[in-house]
Amino acid sequence: xxxxxxxxxxxxxxxxxxxxxxxxxxxxxxxxxxxxxxxxxxxxxxxxxxxxxxxxxxxxxxxxxxxxxxxxxxxxxxxxxxxxxxxxxxxxxxxxxxxxxxxxxxxxxxxxxxxxxxxxxxxxxxxxxxxxxxxxxxxxxxxxxxxxxxxxxxxxxxxxxxxxxxxxxxxxxxxxxxxxxxxxxxxxxxxxxxxxxxxxxxxxxxxxxxxxxxxxxxxxxxxxxxxxxxxxxxxxxxxxxxxx
Numbered sequence: 001x002x003x004x005x006x007x008x009x010x011x012x013x014x015x016x017x018x019x020x021x022x023x024x025x026x027x028x029x030x031x032x033x034x035x036x037x038x039x040x041x042x043x044x045x046x047x048x049x050x051x052x053x054x055x056x057x058x059x060x061x062x063x064x065x066x067x068x069x070x071x072x073x074x075x076x077x078x079x080x081x082x083x084x085x086x087x088x089x090x091x092x093x094x095x096x097x098x099x100x101x102x103x104x105x106x107x108x109x110x111x112x113x114x115x116x117x118x119x120x121x122x123x124x125x126x127x128x129x130x131x132x133x134x135x136x137x138x139x140x141x142x143x144x145x146x147x148x149x150x151x152x153x154x155x156x157x158x159x160x161x162x163x164x165x166x167x168x169x170x171x172x173x174x175x176x177x178x179x180x181x182x183x184x185x186x187x188x189x190x191x192x193x194x195x196x197x198x199x200x201x202x203x204x205x206x207x208x209x210x211x212x213x214x215x216x217x218x219x220x221x222x223x224x225x226x227x228x229x230x231x232x233x234x235x236x237x238x239x240x241x242x243x244x
Contacts, residue, residue, distance in 0.1 A: 004038035074173035087159035088146035096143035111156035177225040
């Protein structure tokens with residue numbers, strides 16, 4: 001295990017340069033280089049700042065070999081998502097993800113969506129409009145799930161229909177996200193936000209565009225989750241994806 005290699009690994013995972021990390025830590029680029037080569041050990045207050053910046057426990061950063069975790073997250077990509085129509089539903093409960101997913105699956109069966117498109121994609125995102133009293137007193141949370149609908153689908157009652165316009169997103173894939181859901185999924189969002197900040201991108205609320213969403217699927221027997229965060233604009237060379 002090398003503390004310096006862990007710092008380098010975390011920096012590269014966030015896609016920031018030594019100069020950018022130096023600016024965030026209020027030190028010189030040469031200092032970052034010495035940290036990463038194990039010539040100098042960062043002071044305790046700097047180690048704490050690094051652990052906060054990288055959303056990594058201090059003990060983990062010091063004692064573990066983080067390269068062993070390199071297969072948890074993909075590189076961050078910039079994608080343009082074509083316009084799509086969705087049927088969405090929100091549930092507020094102690095376990096809203098499972099509850100709303102079960103509801104939508106039953107709706108997809110009744111509505112005939114599965115007959116038209118058996119592999120229809122389902123996305124989801126947190127529903128933020130829950131009071132602190134409901135959260136703290138009753139343990140309630142909210143989650144929205146939606147099926148992406150094909151053009152030939154005819155409306156069926158039971159969901160809200162919404163059209164999304166073409167939009168740009170920063171995307172990261174989390175492998176086996178539910179093995180440590182309360183660590184891996186929030187860290188995915190953190191990684192994207194750090195990447196956007198380091199590369200000059202901005203979040204910009206836009207009508208008819210989801211600010212973020214998650215897409216869970218199976219890949220060669222491994223559960224994967226793609227986390228999407230909307231950005232104001234992306235490079236013209238961005239990859240193209242289609243949810244229809």
